[in-house]
Amino acid sequence: MAKYAWYTRLSDTLHRLTVLTLVGGSLYMSGxxxxxxxxxxxxxxxxxxxxxxxxIEGSTSKDEENKSTPPPN
Known part of the structure; x- marks a missing residue:
């Protein structure tokens, strides 16, 4: 494997971290x-x-009113 200059390794590492952060953050927000x-x-x-x-109260109170009121003739 060929050796790269320090600034090439640094920029590659920063790029990878940026991409992983964007992808991970997007997945986290989507979830x-x-x-x-x-x-x-x-x-x-x-x-x-x-x-x-x-x-529920309305239906029971109406039922009670119907029971207490005699049916019309």
Whole structure:
């Protein structure tokens, strides 16, 4: 293997570190974005499919009103 000058080795090392940093950072940020989108979608799905406390209370209070009120003739 041929010996290179110190500045060639230094520039090669800096280039490799720069490329690895950019690629690694991009993968890290992409993974964080995918995770955030997944968790937000899951939370949204839970809020849409699960009835809220007001809806639960509203349906029970309406049922109680219907039971206490006699049916019209």
């Amino acid at each position: 964080g974005l995918v995770y955030t989108l997944y968790m937000n979608g899951r939370r949204y799905e839970d809020t849409v499919t699960t009835p809220t406390q007001k809806q």
